[in-house]
Amino acid sequence: xxxxxxxxxxxxxxxxxxxxxxxxxxxxxxxxxxxxxxxxxxxxxxxxxxxxxxxxxxxxxxxxxxxxxxxxxxxxxxxxxxxxxxxxxxxxxxxxxxxxxxxxxxxxxxxxxxxxxxxxxxxxxxxxxxxxxxxxxxxxxxxxx
Amino acid sequence: xxxxxxxxxxxxxxxxxxxxxxxxxxxxxxxxxxxxxxxxxxxxxxxxxxxxxxxxxxxxxxxxxxxxxxxxxxxxxxxxxxxxxxxxxxxxxxxxxxxxxxxxxxxxxxxxxxxxxxxxxxxxxxxxxxxxxxxxxxxxxxxxxxxxxxxxxxxxxxxxxxxxxxxxxxxxxxxxxxxxxxxxxxxxxxxxxxxxxxxxxxxxxxxxxxxxxxxxxxxxxxxxxxxxxxxxxxxxxxxxxxxxxxxxxxxxxxxxxxxxxxxxxx
Numbered sequence: 001x002x003x004x005x006x007x008x009x010x011x012x013x014x015x016x017x018x019x020x021x022x023x024x025x026x027x028x029x030x031x032x033x034x035x036x037x038x039x040x041x042x043x044x045x046x047x048x049x050x051x052x053x054x055x056x057x058x059x060x061x062x063x064x065x066x067x068x069x070x071x072x073x074x075x076x077x078x079x080x081x082x083x084x085x086x087x088x089x090x091x092x093x094x095x096x097x098x099x100x101x102x103x104x105x106x107x108x109x110x111x112x113x114x115x116x117x118x119x120x121x122x123x124x125x126x127x128x129x130x131x132x133x134x135x136x137x138x139x140x141x142x143x144x145x
Numbered sequence: 146x147x148x149x150x151x152x153x154x155x156x157x158x159x160x161x162x163x164x165x166x167x168x169x170x171x172x173x174x175x176x177x178x179x180x181x182x183x184x185x186x187x188x189x190x191x192x193x194x195x196x197x198x199x200x201x202x203x204x205x206x207x208x209x210x211x212x213x214x215x216x217x218x219x220x221x222x223x224x225x226x227x228x229x230x231x232x233x234x235x236x237x238x239x240x241x242x243x244x245x246x247x248x249x250x251x252x253x254x255x256x257x258x259x260x261x262x263x264x265x266x267x268x269x270x271x272x273x274x275x276x277x278x279x280x281x282x283x284x285x286x287x288x289x290x291x292x293x294x295x296x297x298x299x300x301x302x303x304x305x306x307x308x309x310x311x312x313x314x315x316x317x318x319x320x321x322x323x324x325x326x327x328x329x330x331x332x333x334x335x336x337x338x339x340x341x342x343x344x345x346x347x348x349x350x351x352x353x354x355x356x357x358x359x360x361x362x363x364x365x366x367x368x369x370x371x372x373x374x375x376x377x378x379x380x381x382x383x384x385x386x387x388x389x390x391x392x393x394x395x396x397x398x399x400x401x402x403x404x405x406x407x408x409x410x411x
Contacts, residue, residue: 049343049347050328050329050340050344053340053343057336070403071403077401080401080402080403080405081401083401083405083407083410084384084397084398084400084401084405085398086407086409086410087379087383087405087407088347088350088351088376088379088380088383088398089347090409091379092343092346092347092350092372092375092376092379093343094287094290095282095290095372095375096290096291096294096339096342096343096372097287097288097289097290097291097292097293097294097295098291099287104411105409105410105411106410106411107410107411119411135291136336138291138295138335139295139334139335139336139339140335140336142295142299142334142335
């Protein structure tokens with residue numbers, strides 16, 4: 001039976017690199033999956049891990065977090081702080097049984113329009129194979145939400 | 146016990162300290178925190194294997210600060226806590242007199258050198274059952290771990306005793322008290338419980354000195370210490386920093402190295 005599940009992906013991106021890169025994907029007329037909703041931040045350093053949890057709580061099946069390459073941060077060091085945060089967050093979540101393969105991290109610069117399309121297409125396909133996100137659905141079922 | 150009571154008496158009578166924070170007899174067979182302010186009360190101080198609660202949590206409470214210069218009767222892990230609080234600028238080095246019991250006598254730790262030397266020679270050692278639990282959880286599959294923690298969190302009543310007992314949870318406005326916007330639901334249901342414990346572990350990453358007070362305090366027996374210990378273990382492995390050892394340490398999660406490496410960012 002064909003897999004007709006269309007995942008909802010939320011992308012938390014930085015304004016200066018990935019958002020501009022995604023814009024380039026569009027102006028270059030590169031077609032890519034339409035499952036992604038992009039949320040723009042000034043910098044990946046601003047992205048709180050609680051926002052990722054909120055995305056899943058609101059029904060997202062997958063999340064993309066993307067920003068400037070190391071040493072290219074518009075605010076010099078925001079992405080370095082973010083990198084440390086993600087290193088700890090991923091392992092902490094896996095320890096608590098949350099499937100972090102649903103969260104994709106990437107560095108996409110303002111010139112990498114094709115890379116953005118590739119990231120989105122790969123993520124959508126992987127999440128489609130994983131199916132709808134289960135953890136928050138399970139938690140909502142368990143208690144009064 | 147006698148040596149401690151004697152030392153407390155000396156310190157109070159000389160006016161060197163205004164309050165000695167230690168342990169006294171509690172209800173049942175337990176001990177409870179004791180704040181001795183006069184030399185006559187020192188006989189109430191006890192010192193035995195029951196004395197495990199981390200008393201450094203009181204150093205940041207306004208009611209205790211008002212009492213004046215404190216002396217703190219410290220187990221080894223409490224010394225780690227004092228160092229970590231100094232490193233995070235919550236405590237001045239000369240703001241507390243730390244008392245440790247060694248070889249039947251009481252030693253005063255009053256400066257960075259003595260504190261750090263003691264901490265280094267007394268590293269945190271987990272009891273065997275904690276090591277076993279950590280190993281068991283690490284060997285579970287992802288799904289088993291999710292089920293394990295959901296079962297544990299199902300008992301969480303959001304009393305925040307873990308937060309109150311932790312000396313490193315000193316924020317005057319905790320993220321969970323925010324309701325405009327509400328980041329973490331305060332209701333005692335699965336989703337809010339999960340988010341609370343994730344946040345607590347993340348906020349204590351690299352800061353948890355592994356005293357176990359949170360686990361002792363939890364009224365429903367959730368092994369909270371296992372979460373915060375894991376968070377600090379991750380920071381120790383990835384960034385090579387252990388909390389509670391150096392008074393001038395830069396917090397691991399507030400800093401970065403350009404050479405930090407990971408394999409999951411494409």
